[in-house]
Amino acid sequence: MTDSPPPVVTAQHLSKWYGQVIGLNDVTLVVPPGITGLLGPNGAGKSTFMKLITGQLEPSQGTISVLGEPIWGNPALYFRIGFCPEQDAFYDRMTGLEWVTALVGLNGVSAEEALRLARRALDLVDLTDAAGKKIGAYSKGMRQRVKMAQALAHDPDLLILDEPLSGMDPIGRRKTIRLIKEWGRAGKNIIVSSHILHEIEAMTSNILLINQGRILAEGNVHQIRDLIDEHPHTVHVKADEPRALARQFLTFDDVLSLRFEDEAVVVQTARPDAFYARLTGLAATGELGAIHEVTSPDDNLQAVFKYLVKS
Amino acid sequence: MRVFDFSLGEMLWSRRSVFLALLVGGPVVIALAIRVAVSAFSGLPRINGSTVSGSALFGMMIWLIYIRFIVPVLGVFYGTSLIADEVDDKTITYLFTRPIRRSAVLLGKYLAYLACTVLLVLPSVVLVYFFIVPLGGSIGESFPALVEDLGMLAIGLVAYGALFSWVGARLKRPLIIGLVFVFGWEPGVLLFPGYLKRLTIAYYVQALVPHAMPQDSAVSVLMQVFHEVPSVWISLIALCAISVFALWAAGRMVETREYVLEQ
Numbered sequence: 082m083t084d085s086p087p088p089v090v091t092a093q094h095l096s097k098w099y100g101q102v103i104g105l106n107d108v109t110l111v112v113p114p115g116i117t118g119l120l121g122p123n124g125a126g127k128s129t130f131m132k133l134i135t136g137q138l139e140p141s142q143g144t145i146s147v148l149g150e151p152i153w154g155n156p157a158l159y160f161r162i163g164f165c166p167e168q169d170a171f172y173d174r175m176t177g178l179e180w181v182t183a184l185v186g187l188n189g190v191s192a193e194e195a196l197r198l199a200r201r202a203l204d205l206v207d208l209t210d211a212a213g214k215k216i217g218a219y220s221k222g223m224r225q226r227v228k229m230a231q232a233l234a235h236d237p238d239l240l241i242l243d244e245p246l247s248g249m250d251p252i253g254r255r256k257t258i259r260l261i262k263e264w265g266r267a268g269k270n271i272i273v274s275s276h277i278l279h280e281i282e283a284m285t286s287n288i289l290l291i292n293q294g295r296i297l298a299e300g301n302v303h304q305i306r307d308l309i310d311e312h313p314h315t316v317h318v319k320a321d322e323p324r325a326l327a328r329q330f331l332t333f334d335d336v337l338s339l340r341f342e343d344e345a346v347v348v349q350t351a352r353p354d355a356f357y358a359r360l361t362g363l364a365a366t367g368e369l370g371a372i373h374e375v376t377s378p379d380d381n382l383q384a385v386f387k388y389l390v391k392s
Numbered sequence: 393m394r395v396f397d398f399s400l401g402e403m404l405w406s407r408r409s410v411f412l413a414l415l416v417g418g419p420v421v422i423a424l425a426i427r428v429a430v431s432a433f434s435g436l437p438r439i440n441g442s443t444v445s446g447s448a449l450f451g452m453m454i455w456l457i458y459i460r461f462i463v464p465v466l467g468v469f470y471g472t473s474l475i476a477d478e479v480d481d482k483t484i485t486y487l488f489t490r491p492i493r494r495s496a497v498l499l500g501k502y503l504a505y506l507a508c509t510v511l512l513v514l515p516s517v518v519l520v521y522f523f524i525v526p527l528g529g530s531i532g533e534s535f536p537a538l539v540e541d542l543g544m545l546a547i548g549l550v551a552y553g554a555l556f557s558w559v560g561a562r563l564k565r566p567l568i569i570g571l572v573f574v575f576g577w578e579p580g581v582l583l584f585p586g587y588l589k590r591l592t593i594a595y596y597v598q599a600l601v602p603h604a605m606p607q608d609s610a611v612s613v614l615m616q617v618f619h620e621v622p623s624v625w626i627s628l629i630a631l632c633a634i635s636v637f638a639l640w641a642a643g644r645m646v647e648t649r650e651y652v653l654e655q
Contacts, residue, residue: 099652135489138650154647159491166489170482174405183398187490231486 086114087149089239089270090134094143097129104129106294107143112272116265118281119274121291127274128167130291131243134272135164148239160188163232167243167274169224173217177208177227180216185234202234203227207256221248226257233264240264242273246280258283313337314353318360319345321370329369333359345374395492395500396507403508406477408469412509415465416516419457423523430527446527447534451603453520454541458513459597463545464578466509467552468570472560474501476567479651488651495643502557502639509549514542537602544600547631551593554635558642561649589620593634596627 090112097105105126121127132138133145136152136159144151150158172180181199186192203212206226211219216227225248232240242261246254261284265271275281281288290297320326323346330336335352350356357375364372403409426449435443444452475498478484487497521538525531552574559573560566574594581588582595589595599622622630 132652135485137485137488138652156491156493159489162489164485164489166482166485168482168485170485172402172483174402183394184486184490186394187398187487187492189491 088112089114089117089272090145090147092133092143092145095133095140095145096142097133097138098141103294105133108294108296109143110289110296110299112289113287114270115287116261116271116273116285118285118288119272119291120276120278120281120288121274122276125276125292126294127276127291128243129294131167131241131272131274135162135241160235161238163235163237163240165228165232165240165242165245167247169221169248171216171224171227174215176213176215177203177219177223177230178212181227181231181234184231188235190235198234198236199230202230205233206230206260222250222253225249226253229257229260237269239270239272242271244274244276246275246277254280313349313351314356316348316350316353316356316360317342317345317374317376318348318372319343319374319376320372325369326363326372329363393500395487395497396503399501399504400507403470403504408473409508411469412466412512415462416512419453419462420516420519420523422457423453423520427523427527443528445529446525447529447537448603449527450521450524450534453524454517454545454603455601458517458541458545459548459594459601460579462513463548463597464552464574464594466513467549467556468567468574470505470509471502471553471556472566472570474498474505474557474560475646475651476560484651494646498557498561498643498646499639502553502642505553505557506549509553510546513545513549517541517545540600540602544597544602547600547628548593548597551597551631551635551638554638554642555593558638558645561642561645585620590630593631595620596622596630596634599627600624 088111090110092108092110095105095108096103108130119127119130129138133140134147134152136147136155139153146152147158148161152158175183178196178199181202182192182195185198185202186195188195190198200209200212203209206229208223208226208230211223216224219227225245229242229245232242245261246257249257258280261271261273265285273281273284286301288301289299318326321344323341323344327339327341327346330339330346330348333350333356335350335355337349337351339349340347348356360372360375363369475484478487488494518538521534521541522531525534525538556566556570559569563569578592578594581592
């Protein structure tokens with residue numbers, strides 16, 4: 082029997098509220114090693130979760146541990162954590178190199194070592210040429226990258242990146258995604274948040290879906306698909322005779338609802354596999370006219386997310 | 393020390409430093425103007441018909457400009473901003489997600505404030521001294537008083553800065569509270585007899601001043617009527633206790649307080 086690697090984050094009945102407003106509601110989860118994407122619309126509770134796992138907020142209820150230790154009031158743990166916050170905030174008068182050197186210097190390394198680590202980090206995010214420029218003169222993408230440099234300069238075990246691709250141009254995005262994947266392959270643990278599905282999808286298949294302060298689903302895309310199969314599944318069938326098809330569908334015991342859209346019938350089924358099997362049979366006989374197109378909005382991650390958010 | 397280095401650089405190049413430079417440069421300009429005027433008109437300045445020596449004039453400037461205005465104002469503006477500025481600028485996250493205690497961050501920033509203000513205020517006082525005191529007086533005679541002045545002003549900066557670091561860490565509108573304290577509460581309670589004046593910093597700082605309190609206005613006269621002077625040792629102990637307690641409380645506050653940044 083082999084020991085499985087310890088979880089990166091463990092939360093038990095974790096809640097956080099700001100006065101009367103709930104930021105996070107009774108979340109219990111385990112974030113495994115590797116890259117994990119935290120996905121949710123604006124205001125879903127991502128930032129609250131990020132602030133809790135970086136020790137900026139204290140849980141109102143429940144517990145949270147990061148790399149096996151409680152994070153609130155435990156500054157020593159930041160030797161092992163690098164955090165790239167969402168806000169576009171800097172000491173604009175400093176150059177990128179000065180800023181990263183100053184911050185990594187707070188990790189207790191010597192001035193020479195801090196400078197070496199800062200140079201290496203800026204090189205990793207492709208900012209070597211701009212290292213001597215004032216941050217105030219950086220573009221949005223460069224500012225995002227210099228934030229990442231300060232997070233990774235001390236070579237942490239866990240990188241926490243809050244919306245790291247926000248404001249980046251397409252090339253910058255592609256580079257950053259590649260960088261994050263490389264770090265993941267190098268054995269780093271990364272938690273990365275975004276409200277854009279394809280960004281997360283490009284980095285990892287291990288995701289946490291969050292909305293209205295709750296974790297809707299966790300695991301890889303396939304596990305989430307399994308989860309979806311426990312919920313009504315929507316199928317969009319475009320056919321010559323949608324009303325005839327609908328009458329036939331009503332005889333299926335797994336069909337939960339029906340509606341018409343243009344020349345299509347939209348079906349909600351509790352057992353998608355059985356439904357698809359019968360539909361294939363109907364299409365093969367051709368008794369109810371031609372079936373032109375069968376699509377499901379649940380076929381990609383975007384749809385999975387929308388589906389779970391709606392449910 | 394890293395937070396100190398980091399914060400000192402930021403403080404020296406901040407907009408607030410322009411204000412600080414104007415504040416401490418003002419008395420130097422006034423002193424220079426007096427010196428030029430005295431040289432031009434070949435006579436000592438007169439106030440209310442009486443001739444005033446350079447040494448007495450210097451004492452007045454210490455009281456009216458430095459003790460009653462510059463030191464408390466610097467304490468309020470810098471002390472309350474140590475953490476509040478980082479929160480407003482949303483840069484606090486970078487400091488609070490590093491492997492150092494939050495109270496150490498506060499202490500480093502407080503020491504940077506102290507270095508920044510002491511290094512600017514004390515040279516300003518020395519310049520004023522050299523411009524003003526030679527007018528009808530001797531530098532040699534009054535030099536020990538200058539050393540006392542410098543020490544007293546530094547202690548005032550220590551105490552006011554510590555108190556307002558706590559206020560800044562504790563309250564949402566620290567600047568307003570600070571200004572009310574130094575321009576409302578302190579002069580107010582110092583006008584009347586009783587124990588309330590012990591709840592000020594000015595009461596203890598004023599006991600360390602080696603110059604007589606000037607009677608420049610009716611309020612000053614009233615103040616002097618009820619002027620109680622604690623001993624130097626009591627003042628020093630009280631200021632030390634206030635500073636240590638305020639810094640401890642400020643450190644405790646930042647350790648336990650959540651700073652929720654506006655998105």
